[in-house]
Amino acid sequence: MKTVLLLSTYPIASPRHGGQVRVANIAKTFRENGWDVTHLAVYEPEGYPPSTLGANDVSFPAGSDFRKYKGTYVPLINDLLSGEFAASEQGGFADILKKLPPVIDVIHVEQPWLWPLVLKIRQMPQYANACLIYGSQNIEAPLKQEILDSYGIKGAESVIADIETLERKATLEADIAVAVTQADFDILKVWGAKRPLLASNGIAPWSARAELLVSWKERLPQSPWILYVASAHPPNFKGFNECLGSSLACIPPDSKLVVVGSVCEHLETTLRDSRWGQLNLSRLQLLYMLPDEDLDAVKTLAHAFLLPIPHGGGSNIKTAEAIYSGKYVIGTEAAFRGFEQHLLLPEISVARTPHEFHAAIRARLTGPATISGDGPDRASREPLTWARSLESIPRTAADVIVQKAQA
């Protein structure tokens, strides 16, 4: 049995946000293809309670000197700083070393942050032949720039430059560089990736329990309503007003924008503080964080999905879920990045301006359902599942191992 060491900056025992979900599914896909998987996260303890941790996860403590960037604190870059911490003898490397399996055929790191750790591990003789996979979830430098800008954090040019250097280095040195969108794939190719691979985000098919459907139906609007599921990741709420023009008047008086996830409190603030606050709150129903089985029921009952993500790289797992549902989907071009092949489906609307968002939402919430009694065409949507979208990663890794053995 081949062995893969899977590295990330977040635990995956109880995946919530998109990055966790992707890594958890990468682990699952390797296992389903006969691999032995060791996952190790170098995580920020303030963001993940003990109940969400795995056996191999290593803390990047809040008081660590490695939390400083060149001697000063810069907000929102702990992911970048975790790499140096993990690879340093004075940091977490000693702990990490104890948790490594005796044999490693593949080291797969999601996002570039822990690339210094990957190199450190491969310097050890027993792991010198490991195949390296760099999973690029996003092109991180511009995304980080956007996030820092959105919080008004200035003077971080060298941070952004370091991130780009790290990304390019990982792309060049990895045996396989995995992109989640065609656009990212093209960039990795230009950067000199040896084996660029496109493995989009996918979904885990869901079905809701009948009793939950009944109870949620009573709590949700009786008229057609639109669903937004998102985490508190800043692009999920910072760009909302840019997409919707700060107004939810496009939603009929007897309907709601139903919001699920940790984005709720941020979005409420964003919408309440806009000029049309009272109007917006009258059209908003916040459900906050929900257990998966409740979320499955809510997704099943939704009439439409909203994807108001104006910027950011990567492909949105929520987009895959929305398309898979067969219900109406209204989103930005950026939200459909990585799913361009589905844009011709009749239930999908791409909106580029608030005016287009408003018109699409009005039309969808007052028009008939597109779904026939038989439901959406499942067969054509199967490639959206994680099992299909990620299957090329273990297959390509196996090929590389064979090639290395023959070389």
Added chain:
Amino acid sequence: MTTWFDVTTILGWRRPAVGIIRTEAEAAAHALELIAAGEEVKFCFFSHATGYSAIDAADVAKTLKRISGVHAAAPGRTVAGTTNKRSIEARLKEKATKVLNRLPPKLSGRIYQFFQLRRTSIVEAVIGVRHLISAARAFFKPAQRSHVFNPASRKVHSGGHPFAKGDSYISVGLDWDNKDLVHLYELKKQVGLRVILFCYDVIPVRLPHLCVGDVAAKFANYFADVAWCADKILCISECTRKDLIALLDELGAPVPETAVVKLGCQLSHELSDAVSPDVETLLKERFVLFVSTIERRKNHEVLYRAYTRLIDSGVQDLPKLVFVGMPGWGVGDLLSDISLDPRTQDYIRILNNVSDSDLMHLYRNCMMTAFPSLYEGWGLPVAESLAAGKYCLASSAASIPEVGGQLLDYLEPWDVSAWVAELHKYAFDPLALAAKEAAIKRDYKPVAWKETAQFVFDSLK
């Protein structure tokens, strides 16, 4: 298929009919004529407790008589400070406004907003007390029972509403206070109602800084709901129609069909010989008349400044400047200046609670009128001035030029120099003024309220 006319606003109204009340009352009166002519028209009202209910035409007729009676009882009551017996709400509002105008604007604005948000409950409480008193009187003296309509005495239709599939519904009243538009939208979908609603202006959203408190958010919600409910929105001017469409477009609400309806401009009552003493004194002098609530948006300030500039430049024998209207919010400093400024003390007069008859006397005997408002949904005082054959120094803002067309020269509302020049010109050039009046008498076609009401009902066709 029945046409339902909503009379919720006039049923609860206890003061003289002005503006929106007048529109609803006139349309209701027209509906009674349609019913008499055999048309399938019925009345309904809305209560937050019981939803929509039908109401008999006879009850509506009594309500119209009551509102008309409030006007009829008024002659002879005139000047601010006199002992007029007005509604409790109006008196409370006036006293509160006077007190608030003495406070710093920031503080008074907050207090005003606090009570404004609770206005409905305060008014309901006052009405409740009055009903209690009325019930007590009726108990002890049954013959004196008034005909004030009591919605609670009516039964709600068994289905929760009286509407049937394919019916039409018209409302021209104070819907932002008295209605639940979410409920109306649900009914519209459920029953298939055809809905006609009104838009008087979008001032609270467009010019919230000239209103009390944060009204923009509340009214944006209201206009969005109107857009979702209405198959057609009747706007009282082309300017209001354009502003409404622009607002709905910005909000992302649907934009239903719109049409412009012109409001009537007849003063409601014939001239009475009985003139109040203060008005009688004024009628012997030359004066410029400005009929409007005294509030920042109406821009009384530009006239005050123009008068002070004329006086400072040595102009004598200026006509008096008469403000007719109740002082509102945000004009405390201006009113204080006017009352204390020795230059204008002899020139500027403020009248409040003027009867229709006295108002007619003022219109007919003024030299001309003035209307420097910063924004209007229509500009009824300009229409009334023209209907009385009087020239109006009118603002060029918003809908006002639609009222007078080519008959008036319009002035930029903040341009004090322009107001100085025009006041001076018409105050001392009787020939120029006479020429304008002759054109008005020849060309102005006042709109009758009956035409307005007819347009409202014809808009269903």
